[in-house]
Amino acid sequence: MKALAALIGLAGGLGLFLFGMQLCSEGLQKVAARRLKQMIKSLTGNPVIGLLIGALVTLALQGSSATTALVVGFISAKMMTLSQALGVLLGSAIGTSLTVQLIVFRTVELALLLMFFGAWLYLFSRKKRWRNVGQTVLGCGLLFYGMSIMSGSMAPFKDFPIVSQTLISLEKYPVLEFLVGLFFSAIIQSSPAFIALLMSLASHHLIGETSIIPYILGAHLGGTVTGVISSFGVPSHDAKRAAMTNFGIKFINGLIFLPLFHPLTQLMLWSSTDISRQIANAHTFFSVVMAIGFLPFTNQLSRLAERFFPEKQADLGEAKFLQEDLLEVPELAVDQAHQQTLEMGRIVRDRMLTKVLAALQYGNEAVIDEVAETEGAIDALYKKISEYLAGMAGKSLPDDLMQRTIQVLYAANDFEHVGDILMNIGQIARKVGLESMQFSEEGLGELAALYNRVYANFHLALYAFETGDSATATEVMKEHPRILRQEKEYRYSHFERIQEGNPKTIATSSAHLDLIEALLRIDGHAVNIAQGVLGIV
Helix, strand or coil, X not given: CHHHHHHHHHHHHHHHHHHHHXXXXXXXXHHHHHHHHHHHHCCCCCHHHHHHHHHHHHHHHCCHHHHHHHHHHHHHCCCCCHHHHHHHHHHHHHHHHHHHHHHCCCCHHHHHHHHHHHHHHHHHCCCHHHHHHHHHHHHHHHHHHHHHHHHHHHHHHHHCHHHHHHHHHHCCXXXXXXXXXXXXXXXXXXXXXXXXXXXXXHHCCCCCHHHHHHHHHHHHHHCCHHHHHHHCCCCCHHHHHHHHHHHHHHHHHHHHHHHHHHHHHHHHXXXXXXXXXXXXXXXXXXXXXXXXXXXXXXXXXXXXXXXXXXXXXXXCCCXXXXXXXXXXXXXXXXXXXXXXXXXXXXXHHHHHHHHHHHHHHHCCHHHHHXXXXXXXXXXXXHHHHHHHXXXXXXXXXCHHHHHHHHHHHHHHHHHHHHHHHHHHHHHHHHHHHHCCCCCCHHHHHHHHHHHHHHHHHHHHHHHHHHHCCHHHHHHHHHHHHHHHHHHHHHHXXXXXXXXXXXXXXXXXXXXXXXXXXHHHHHHHHHHHHHHHHXXXX
């Protein structure tokens, strides 16, 4: 019964610890995610600055996996090079070690105080910002309390010979200890959580001093495994490059330091009289030395990664910007959905809207087929964007972020509808060609003029969506009535030609009017996109 109670206490303490980290991370994201994003966006070519930013962002997000996902998103969006990203990822290891340093400050009294003040702010504050601060403080309290429970639950294990003998037997095999650290960190997807468990074991003398270094090195590497596995589930080669390079750096770090675990143990023992602080110091030492050792070679490492993972031509329907890990940071997830929707709009413009006029003028079957194929990719992208943003369901989003999410969904829906309309235009062009019909010279000229005006307005709407520029969005809306007037003039001219008995006009009348209506609908969707930019949804 004593063993069962100890195991339950250990499991419950670990659960509280992980839940506390999650609460703390979510609270900090709500308070500071936008500022953290701006910090990374403003990243210069100075690798030292990247290192510091990586450390700060990871400390704030309470996890290197969120930083890795964030960095991959910025690489995919071409806002950061892989070389710059590696500097940030090296900094994220230091940020994780700072989290470990904070874990050492654990007392039940401090934990309970933090839980009280955090819960009070979260439950009774009227302002959302203070509720978010309360969530962060409550998360910290739960984290420390979970650590205390884990530590207290370890004491009974000293009375069970099988536990102590198993752990002692591992001391003869540092490589096996390294693998144990790697395995458990990967399983619980948190190297700080495993380090906290290690501190509890060490404080009750359940593991020897010489075992600590191999476990820490294994945990260091284990924290990257989740990123590696998830990178193979996304189409972005940047994700694979960043995740695999991060894994490779820490693997090399382990190979270098593991044979030196005896002298490193002495250095660790010298650093403090408290075993938990010694473990935290060792973790920090490895992170800092790794950063100093690899930071000068980020350019070479990025070229090596690009060689091993060459860029391949992505399918049009691949959602290369949608990183699942970023759903834990809604501010950044919406950014990526916006980027993917923008890419979707560019595909509609460049591979469909740009080409339909040529299809009408020359009846080019290859162009018509390309437009139809692209429409299928647009449908697939819309579905993926919708499902991605649905992944944030249940999360408490600030009003402005909820508004942005809706704007992105509206725009994606409009781009998808424009794709449908353009496919229909392609089918009209095919029908005109198959039936050997010809538009009158005047009619084709009017269609081309209306098309050019609609194309220009759609291009402006896409720019407004990309930049959030309200002046451009307003111009799109002002242009719409002018296009409506032009459409009425051209419709009237068309009917005049019918009255004059123009045979080409009579033969193509149905197709001509359908095309005018289709172009008008495209402009209507451009206006919808502009309204979303202006917050009119």
